[in-house]
Amino acid sequence: MFSQSTYSEDLSASYTMLSKQLDALLEGETNATANLSNASALLNQFFDQINWVGFYLMEDGELVLGPFQGLPACVRIPIGKGVCGTAANTKETVIVPDVHAFPGHIACDAASQSEIVVPIEKNGELLGVLDIDSPIKNRFSEQDKKGLEQFVQILVKHI
Template sequence: MFASSNLSGSKPEQYTQLAAQARGLLQGEPDRIANAANLSALVYHALPDLNWVGFYFWDGKELVVGPFQGMPACVRIALGKGVCGTAAATRTTQRVADVDAFPGHIPCDSASRSELVVPLYRGNDLIGVFDLDSPNLDRFDDDDQRGLETVAAIFLESLT
């Protein structure tokens, strides 16, 4: 039921299918750790050319690594620092074609070349960020951003 081979069609169609899989996977489970773990695994295995997919959660002082798929990660990120901290501080998705060109990029995995980070807010409350890295330059486009913002919204809905 939850396999990359199930994704077919155009990229927007694939993201529609991925969103449906995410809804099914998270349905009825309100625990954020369980949902973040399963969603990280789903996305990591469903989408090509990713080397890290996961969550950083806000603990009231900084972003702290949560469930993820990929190489070991930076444990703590200050608000406003790096791509993740910038997404959280600005409340805007950060799509970075070349992480080496991003001022203040925090290189947790030297293989990462591009990154997309979706901030996770419920009202005015910062929950954390949903972070994806790729070993390819310019891996993420508008379709990826829209699709992954939808997946992040499904995660947030599961917490209610």
């Protein structure tokens, strides 16, 4: 059984490897849709206990559904609304241990219980957000936040 520090180090190493895999997978490809699609597939393969992973992209002042893995989802999310819109508005990662306790949560999948949303910025411009949902409460940790922010930094080089 892992101690908390061993688990944390192991998870950190896993995220570092995931980011390296992403970088290698996207190397040489310039199509943003293809790269976002492969990034969502890679994350879907990496995580356990999730039911949705994908991207919402800025378009005409709102978030619009992009490449994802999971059930059909909400297509448009206004900035400042729900978890995705809040992360886009603040340009900060948002971890929600219990989506039912989040004011204004937008329920696209009734099975979702917790969520993490990471803003995607390039040269100071918000491109969109990475959104991951889980069917269990308290799924996402500060370690996930750090690892996914690292993942997004690599992704930005390829979109």
